[in-house]
Amino acid sequence: xxxxxxxxxxxxxxxxxxxxxxxxxxxxxxxxxxxxxxxxxxxxxxxxxxxxxxxxxxxxxxxxxxxxxxxxxxxxxxxxxxxxxxxxxxxxxxxxxxxxxxxxxxxxxxxxxxxxxxxxxxxxxxxxxxxxxxxxxxxxxxxxxxxxxxxxxxxxxxxxxxxxxxxxxxxxxxxxxxxxxxxxxxxxxxxxxxxxxxxxxxxxxxxxxxxxxxxxxxxxxxxxxxxxxxxxxxxxxxxxxxxxxxxxxxxxxxxxxxxxxxxxxxxxxxxxxxxxxxxxxxxxxxxxxxxxxxxxxxxxxxxxxxxxxxxxxxxxxxxxxxxxxxxxxxxxxxxxxxxxxxxxxxxxxxxxxxxxxxxxxxxxxxxxxxxxxxxxxxxxxx
Ligand SMILES: *[C@@H]1O[C@H](CO)[C@@H](O)[C@H](O)[C@H]1NC(C)=O
Ligand SMILES: *[C@@H]1O[C@H](CO)[C@@H](O)[C@H](O)[C@H]1NC(C)=O
Ligand SMILES: *[C@@H]1O[C@H](CO)[C@@H](O)[C@H](O)[C@H]1NC(C)=O
Ligand SMILES: *[C@@H]1O[C@H](CO)[C@@H](O)[C@H](O)[C@H]1NC(C)=O
Ligand SMILES: *[C@@H]1O[C@H](CO)[C@@H](O)[C@H](O)[C@H]1NC(C)=O
Ligand SMILES: *[C@@H]1O[C@H](CO)[C@@H](O)[C@H](O)[C@H]1NC(C)=O
Ligand SMILES: *[C@@H]1O[C@H](CO)[C@@H](O)[C@H](O)[C@H]1NC(C)=O
Ligand SMILES: *[C@@H]1O[C@H](CO)[C@@H](O)[C@H](O)[C@H]1NC(C)=O
Numbered sequence: 001x002x003x004x005x006x007x008x009x010x011x012x013x014x015x016x017x018x019x020x021x022x023x024x025x026x027x028x029x030x031x032x033x034x035x036x037x038x039x040x041x042x043x044x045x046x047x048x049x050x051x052x053x054x055x056x057x058x059x060x061x062x063x064x065x066x067x068x069x070x071x072x073x074x075x076x077x078x079x080x081x082x083x084x085x086x087x088x089x090x091x092x093x094x095x096x097x098x099x100x101x102x103x104x105x106x107x108x109x110x111x112x113x114x115x116x117x118x119x120x121x122x123x124x125x126x127x128x129x130x131x132x133x134x135x136x137x138x139x140x141x142x143x144x145x146x147x148x149x150x151x152x153x154x155x156x157x158x159x160x161x162x163x164x165x166x167x168x169x170x171x172x173x174x175x176x177x178x179x180x181x182x183x184x185x186x187x188x189x190x191x192x193x194x195x196x197x198x199x200x201x202x203x204x205x206x207x208x209x210x211x212x213x214x215x216x217x218x219x220x221x222x223x224x225x226x227x228x229x230x231x232x233x234x235x236x237x238x239x240x241x242x243x244x245x246x247x248x249x250x251x252x253x254x255x256x257x258x259x260x261x262x263x264x265x266x267x268x269x270x271x272x273x274x275x276x277x278x279x280x281x282x283x284x285x286x287x288x289x290x291x292x293x294x295x296x297x298x299x300x301x302x303x304x305x306x307x308x309x310x311x312x313x314x315x316x317x318x319x320x321x322x323x324x325x326x327x328x329x330x331x332x333x334x335x336x337x338x339x340x341x342x343x344x345x346x347x348x349x350x351x352x353x354x355x356x357x358x359x360x361x362x363x364x365x366x367x368x369x370x371x372x373x374x375x376x377x378x379x380x381x382x
Contacts, residue, residue, distance in 0.1 A: 019303075019304060019305075019306070019307040019309070019310070020303065020304055020309070020310070020311060020312070020351055020354075021310045021311055021354075021355070022062060022063040022105055022161075022280065022310060022311025022312070022313075022354075023061060023062060023063060023311055023312055023313075023347070023348055023351060023354060024056060024061035024062060024063035024064050024065070024104070024105075024312075024313050024314075024348075025056055025061060025064060025065070025313055025314045025316065025317040025328060025344075026064075026065040026066075026067070026109075026282075026283065026313050026314065026315050026316035026317060026318065027047065027048045027049075027052070027053065027064050027065070027066055027095075027316070027317050027318050027319070028067050028315070028316045028317070028318035028320075028321070029045055029046045029047055029048070029067075029318040029319050029320045029321075030045050030046065030047040030066060030067055030068045030069065030072075030091075030092060030095070030111075031045065031067040031068060031069040031111040032044060032045045032046075032320055033045055034069055034071070034119035034120065034122055035119065035120035037071055037072065037075075037076070037119065038072055038075065038085065038088065039072065041087075041088075041091050045069070045072070045320070046319045046320055047066055047068070047091065047092060047095035047319075048064070048066065048095045048098065048099070048318075048319065049319035049329070050098050051330075052317060052319065052329055052330045053098060053099055053102075053104070054102070055330045056317065056330075057099075057102050057103070057104050057356075059345055059348060059349075060345075060348040060349055060351065060352040060353065060354060061104070061348055061354075062103070062104055062105055062354040062355070062356045063104060063105040063106075063107065063161075063311060063313055064099050064104055064105070064106055064107070064313070065106075065107040065109050065163060065282055065283075065313040066092070066095055066096065066099070066106055066107065066108060066109060067109040067111035067166065068088075068092050068108065068109065068110065068111060069111060069112065069119060070110055070112045070116050070146070071112075071116065071117075071119045072085060072088045073085060073088050073089055073092070073146075073150075074116075074146060076117070079138065079142060080116045080129070080138040080139075080142040080143060080145075080146055081142045081145040081146055081149075082145045082146065082148065082149035084149065089153075092108075093153075096108065096154070096157070096160065099159075100157055100159040100160065102356075103159070103356035104159065104356060105159045105160070105161055105356075105360055106159060106160055106161065107161040107162075107163045107197065107282065107313065108150075108154070108160060108161070108162055108163055109163035109166055109282070110163065110164060110165050110166060111166040112129075112165060112166060113126070113165075113166060113167050113168060113169060113203075114128055114129050114130075114165055114167075114168035114169070114171060114175075114176065114179060115127060115128060115129065116129050116137075116138040116143075117136050117137065117138060118136070123167065123169070123203075128171045128175070129142075129143050129179055130143070130175050130178060130179050131171070131175070140178055140179050140182045141182070143179055143182060143183060144182040144183060144185065144186040145186070147162075147164065147183045147186040147187050147190075148186045148187075148189065148190050151186070151187040151190045151192035152190045152191070152192065154192065154194075155190060155191055155192035155193070155194075157194075158194065158358065158359040158360060159358075159360060160194050160360065161194055161195045161196075161197060161360045162187060162192070162194060162195070162196045162197065163197045163241060163282060164180065164183040164184070164187075164196060164197065164198065164199065164241075165179070165180070165183070165199050166199065166204075167199065167203040167204050167243065168199055168200070168201050168203075168204065169201060169202055169203045169213070169214070170213075170214045170221070171201065171221070172220040172221070172222075173200070173201040173213075173220065173221055173222045173223070173224060173226075173227040173228075174220065174222070174227060176199070176200060176201045176224075176227070176228075177227050177228060177230055177231065180198050180199065180228070180231060181230075181231060181232070183196075184196055184198070184231070184232075184233050184238065188233065188234050188235060193235055193237065193359070194237070194359070194360045194361075195237055195238065195239065195360040195361050196233065196237065196238040196239075197238070197239055197240070197241035197280050197282060198228070198231055198238050198239070198240050198241055199240075199241040200224030200227075200228055200240065200241075200242075201213050201214075201221055201222075201224055201227075202214065202221065202224065203243060204224075204241055204242055204243050205242070205243055205244065205250060206242035206243065206244045206264070206265055206268050206279070206281065207244060207250060207259070207264040207265070207268075208223075208250075209223065209224045209225050209240075209242070209267070209268040209271060210223050210224075210225040210267045210268065210271060211223055224240075225268075225271050228240070229275060237361050239277070239278040239279050239280045239310055239311075240272070240277060240278070240279040240280070241279075241280055241282050242268070242279050242280065242281050242282070243281070243282065243283040243284065243315075244261075244264065244265070244281060244283070244284040244299070245283075245284065245285060245286070246258070246259045246261060246264075246284075246286045246292065246295050246296075246299075247259070247286075247287075252283075252285050252286075252315065252326065254287070255287035255288075255289065255292075255325065256287060256289075256291070256292075257286050257287060257289075257291045257292040257295040259295075261295045261296075261298050261299045261302070262298050262299050262301075262302035265299070265302055265303075265306075269306050269308055269309075272308035273306075273308055277308065278308055278309070278310045279308055279309050279310070280309070280310055280311045280312070281303060281309060281311070281312040281313075282311075282312070282313050283313070283315040283316075284296075284299065284312065284314065284315060285314060285315035285316065285326040286326075286339075287325060287326075288325070288334065288335050288338040288339050292339075293339070293342060293343050296339065296343045296344075297343050297347075300312070300343070300344075300347045304347070314328060314339075314344055316328070317329045317330070317333065321333060328340040328344070
């Protein structure tokens with residue numbers, strides 16, 4: 001019941017038809033220099049710049065997606081599973097604490113493309129988790145063991161969202177389903193009730209959710225839409241995790257926006273509606289030019305008008321980007337004075353104030369979580 005009143009409050013506060021519950025940015029960096037393990041904190045990798053997070057939260061953002069690398073949290077020596085590198089864990093945990101004690105939601109994003117073992121080859125190659133004909137591959141069971149331990153450590157923090165796997169690709173969609181389900185089951189069995197973001201094959205691309213995502217000769221990349229309807233969650237507290245880029249190969253590596261938006265979201269939105277699912281656009285990004293500004297704006301308007309989408313996080317802020325063309329890191333990012341203030345921030349302001357504290361949860365009609373109340377001492381509104 002509490003969740004329902006929180007959602008209603010969130011919807012009414014904006015005073016509009018806006019349906020966005022979560023909005024914010026990625027803070028990339030904890031997964032950087034994956035070819036250099038374990039790497040040095042602050043040099044090779046770094047999760048957040050605390051003052052940048054404060055800047056975004058003060059601007060009205062309520063969600064920060066925080067990528068981390070499985071090979072750092074579970075060193076290759078001990079393998080994927082429940083044995084952690086506690087120093088890396090603490091570095092991640094302190095970023096999460098910084099975000100959530102200020103009332104933000106932190107999406108914990110295992111940035112591994114459904115691979116483990118060979119991060120130097122990511123995102124393109126490496127052993128696929130659960131590929132039983134690959135002796136190098138980590139197993140589905142070890143992936144579940146990781147999530148049992150990890151979610152147990154965060155289960156008392158209602159502002160955590162589990163981004164269980166970034167961008168699976170070039171693998172059988174049935175194996176994506178199997179691994180996704182094993183992670184969901186592990187998290188729920190651990191007693192963690194928070195929102196889970198569930199990815200699909202094909203780099204979890206929203207624009208091709210209904211399509212085959214790689215050559216069938218290579219792998220059985222059947223459409224996510226045909227396979228992931230089998231996902232079950234005893235709490236019905238999940239949203240499909242989706243990514244979207246607008247350049248000619250949807251890779252997010254070119255300045256030009258050549259793909260029409262929001263037409264690229266129509267088919268998946270219809271599918272979501274048909275099945276009563278919700279989705280979260282946890283990565284999208286575009287160059288800083290008039291066409292891209294319009295594309296981004298049209299996309300955000302579309303998300304706001306379609307209640308199937310519960311949230312979005314832009315790709316990307318982060319403390320180590322340097323002059324990366326998509327960076328919106330305050331002050332230094334190439335888009336910090338363009339895309340952020342011109343396109344993203346006005347949408348955030350129009351939602352404001354966003355509910356910042358409360359149990360993370362989607363709003364599937366059957367959804368709702370029980371038990372976790374409040375937000376680290378901050379009272380829920382209403
Ligand atoms: C654990 O992580 C720390 C960085 O926090 C690193 O210095 C150390 O070498 C790592 N240990 C292993 C076994 O990877
Ligand atoms: C699984 O592993 C085998 C053996 O290494 C490999 O031939 C096969 O391509 C892998 N499957 C996929 C989908 O990559
Ligand atoms: C993707 O799938 C949809 C639905 O089956 C179909 O209408 C569309 O033509 C497909 N697009 C491509 C590029 O194959
Ligand atoms: C995409 O555009 C770039 C230029 O930005 C070009 O070099 C590349 O060949 C194009 N790729 C495709 C698949 O059209
Ligand atoms: C979707 O939700 C509506 C309203 O709660 C319900 O009537 C309908 O049966 C649901 N459809 C599916 C496919 O679950
Ligand atoms: C963090 O942001 C502050 C304020 O913009 C800046 O002075 C500082 O150099 C940044 N630190 C890092 C590690 O990027
Ligand atoms: C953005 O504007 C601020 C304030 O004027 C300035 O300090 C910063 O250098 C600018 N950043 C870029 C990347 O242009
Ligand atoms: C975004 O699109 C909406 C609706 O078309 C429009 O009212 C608004 O001015 C646009 N904002 C920007 C920054 O272009």
